[in-house]
Amino acid sequence: MMTIIQWILLGAALFSVGLYGVLTRRNAVLVLASVEIMLAAVNINLVAFDTYLSDPAYTGQIFALFVIALAAAEVGVGIAIILMIFRNRHSVDVDELDLMRY
Amino acid sequence: MPAAVAQLSRVAVFLQEHGDSAELAQAGDGGGLAAYAWLIPVVPMVVAFLILFFGKYSPWKGWGMATAALGFVAVYGTVLAVANLRDGIVAEFSVNVGDIGTFAIEWGWVVDGLSILMFFLVGVVGLLVFVYANAYMKGDARYTWFFASFTLFAGGMLVLVSAPNFIQLIVGWELVGVSSYLLIGHYWEDMDNIDAANKAFMTNKVADAALFIGAIIMSLSAGSFQFSEIFTRMIEGQTTLGQFGFWAGLAIFIGAMGKSAQFPFHVWLPDAMAGPTPVSALMHAATMVTAGVYLIARLFPFYQLPEFSGSVSTIIVIIGAITLLSMGLLAIVQDDIKRVLAYSTVSQLGYMVAALGVGAYTAGLFHLFTHAFFKALLFLGAGSIIHAVHSNNMSDMGGLRKYMPATFWTFLVGTAALVGIFPFAGFWSKDEIISSAFFNATNNPEFAVWFMVVLSILGAFITAFYMARVVSLTFFGTYLGDAKPHESPAVMVVPMVALAVGAATAGLLNIPGLTEVVTDWVTTRAFPIVEHHFAQPEYFLIAIVTPVVLLGLFIGWRLFGPSSELHYTGTGGEAVDVSAPQRKVAVERDTFRIPVLYPVLENKYYIDDLYMNGLVRPTMGPIADATLWVDMNVVDAVPNLGAGVARYAAAAVAVIDDNAVDGFYNVTGATTGATGSFLRQLFPGRVQQYVALSFAGVVIFAALFVIF
Amino acid sequence: MTSGFFWLDTFVKVAIALGFMLGLALPVIYAELKIMAHMQNRVGPYYAGGRWGWAQPIADGLKFVQKEDLVPADADAPVFKTAPYVVIMATIAIFVVIPLGPDLVARDLDLGAFYLLAISSIGTLGVLMAGWSSANKYSLMGGLRAAAQLIAYELPLLLAVLAVVVQAGTMSLTGIVEAQSAAITIGPISVSLPFILTGQIISFVIFVIAMVAELSRIPFDMPIAESELTMGYLTEYSSVRFSMFFLAEYASLIALSMVVATLFLGGYFVPLVPEAWLNLVGPMVVLGKAALIVFFVLWIRSTFPRLREDQLQNLAWRWLIPISLVNILVISFFAVAI
């Protein structure tokens, strides 16, 4: 039989990897890509729990769909922002984006 | 049908609990007549769009189609009214459009006494106004467009009154709102008219928001958007409805206040006079402003039971009473004839709302019914005058009795009906309101009801006074205008005459104990109405009110009539060339200058200024100016004073300060600076570092949760 | 879902689809050569294989295969080598859900139409990979153009399919064919009509236009416009890898034509044939209907000039998408009303 923890552990592992990527990447596009991995991890958890609970309303799957939709929106806006930054500063390095500092 | 039996038994229980004053009308289902009543809202709506697309190419450029549509409504409404009086009709039809969760979204039509009354009024008054508008709007640049939006206006109102549920009601409500916006701003070349349209729309929107909230609260707590469902839940004693009833009822009433221009929301209605006069006539008679009254009447089974609606009806009474008096007072000082009539309408709406508030359901709707006739008549008369003298101002009028006899006599009938002269329409309906209020006041001595009784008698006085003023300044004395006055064409006069007949006789339809047609009419509803019926007219009150009215007319006539000292008398009634100083005199004598009150009234209780300065302008920016002013003059004054004192003290302290105290602060400052620089290193403004820290927090807390 | 044979089953079916694709692509290539030749008053291939030059596509294929498989020195070799596989995989996967008969379908997915769109969007990825990894400005520009074009035309494609789904009430392609085989009774006559005759004519036109654009065929071949970009993202490809792109293009043409046949022309269904026979006749019917579409696309190729890049984007965003949105609105209205 399949255990539930194998799915959750996979989700947790992907989430941690994504977090590592978010923390260590300097290229803004890749930071976004790492965020996508984190979201995919969350989706795996949602769908796995949906199956686990045999939810008649399919809450887990539907929230996974919402997460996908919001992730698509986030990437759209994110890439647009990155393009804007690239146009202004000719770099997409997040280290140079420290305007929030002062 | 078991369902029907169950409902009847619930109603029976309800009747037992609420005594014999509640009466469930005996009614049939209206048969095919009711089943096809969906045509009433649909035909004008369809025709409105047909006019929009094909109006320019049709005979009479859209007027024909519009009038035909209204004619259809008028005929159908009359047939329904007759059938209702004979058999009684209570029918409701709903077509499911879709579902949101457990809530059904439905389109439907209600055919009962209340909606038939409105169909009849919109149809008949609308038809007459449309006929009139043909001549009035002749030569307008947007003639077809006017009739398209005017038909939409009537159609929206019919959608509203035929609605069996909140969703459709709100759709109709918004249709009326948007078409009124189009119509008020019809002459949009003038910036003032655009402002007026915006003002009407915005003011209504504020109230509409409350209506939405109220409708949502009520529907959610009752579990349905359907009015009949809500009432059924109510009779069953639904608890959630009891809990939220007050707030729902209050919010819905605020919505009604917006459309019916009740006291704090009245500001848009006089400005709405910017639209063409036929629009004003229809808006004030059967459409738009009556929507609020209609809404309260539609929900009357809810408002009549304090165990559900709480003390909302007290609030309704007070608002209505304040409106009826305060707006009547404003009508005294206006120079624009249409504005006088507008404030008069708001005042009469106050009567209706207050009547519904004290539980005088029939009286309120009876007044709505009669008011539709005489107010439409007065507006058409005013339109006829404006058409003739090319001015809205009464200081440009005078002596028109001779030039426009038909207008004069019909206007006089309207005036008599409005002020309540026996046996004209207003006499009966106003008497019934005051009687009902008085009956409630004596049975249930509550401050609000007494307040209303006193105010409505005072209101009757004021009404008589300003109407006497209007008639005197318009039709008597000397003509002061520039244009050559002439009687209006027949197509305008005929509707006025027809309405005059209505205004003269409509009241006879509901003489207590004698005819009571309107009572039967409006109480034909699926849910019983609790109210007191009078077996005969209340002679005692008539004996009070009629002298008050006559006194008002007399004082008005004395002050403004041709024999008064104030009045400018020319050379005996003929048109004269009036010089500028004389014109100034005319304007001054036209206004009744009570020493203290006058500036207040002149400025409309400063409410417009309050809205403008308190709400509108700040949102456009100058709130900063106001803050600056306060800052400069009030806030700064304290420091300035303090500073003056402190300066001398400071000089003395400076010596100590420079040496001992500064040292301390310098050390402190340096420490703070160093700490800040150090901390800044920890937070270098990099997003990733923040993410890392927040996730570290997540890890720590998660670990804590797992451990404990 | 996880039966022991699931994967085996899948692999066998994919293998069949692969064979199917190859078996169809060569005749279509040959047909294009001959049809275009005749439309332009030429004879076309004449010598190869003796009569009518029937062996010309095979000869072409052999020619490509025996060329050297070049990878540019600066190219990102793994990506460069993987790109054609991605493209061809996306194409093969389409065949999985196309029904050739009531039971003749590799896998009748509940959301077949959705699967179709999801899978076909992967091809874009392969094109971008090819364009970027070639280390060539023309290739990169071609890849970007292709991606922009494919994204732009995927939307009308999707919306056209959505309109069909709304009318059929199902996303299963078999279900869509069944919806078209349901008899419509008008007065005394009772007929089965394909969707193209029952309100989907606009969707059909949009789908075919968007399909031609998705295939990057003339008049929508800006990504590989020879006069501007040499060969676009294909510039650096040669030998087997080039022939894979080539093959994928024709396979996609067939696949999408079969999709059109299924969505709009009634799929395997023909009137008057007993249902039991449909499994037998079905494949012929689908292929016959698809052949009409293929012919139409070839015809367009020899008729229209190439669109400019901005015209191409305008057509998609300013015309096709708004029209298809309105179309969906109208069809939904009727779907609810009827």
Place this chain on the structure above:
Amino acid sequence: MTIGDWLTESANWAFLFLAIPTFVASVMVVSSRNVVRAVLYLVIALGGSAALFLMLGAEFVGWTVVLVYIGAVIILFLIGIMITRAPLTKSVDLSHPISAKAPAALLSVLLFGVVAWAVVESFGLETIPLPEEATRTGEIGLSIFTSWVIPFEVVSFVLLAALIGGIVLARKDEPAEVP
């Protein structure tokens, strides 16, 4: 249940067959030194997650991932990368130096450890019933439009806002128009 029991189940092999590539690919996403390759690894990771959804019977979610992520999001990524002039070769400055990587790695491992601990504590060896057949899409649609209709509308609103925001941000500033 021993490891041996676990390994006799064919579904678990299928799980490993999908999960291991997914995990490896996502590690490559965060560690690859070529920006385009990193994004292409993301395709594999997301494709793996889509296949896992199919395995759980969530067909609609799985194909949505393919359509939205692989079909649209990745293309967006690639176009973004190409417009910001990514080099073909390996880049040195894609990631922070090792001094910054170490705490990040530690944090990630800690996060995984805590979550794993919590999950094992609370679920133990409970099993997950794999569905016999895929979820019918119609039922998901029904659920969205009844129970979740308001979140759905909110999401659609967010998408609209993102659409407008994306366009506003990415468009070039037009030179001021001369009337």
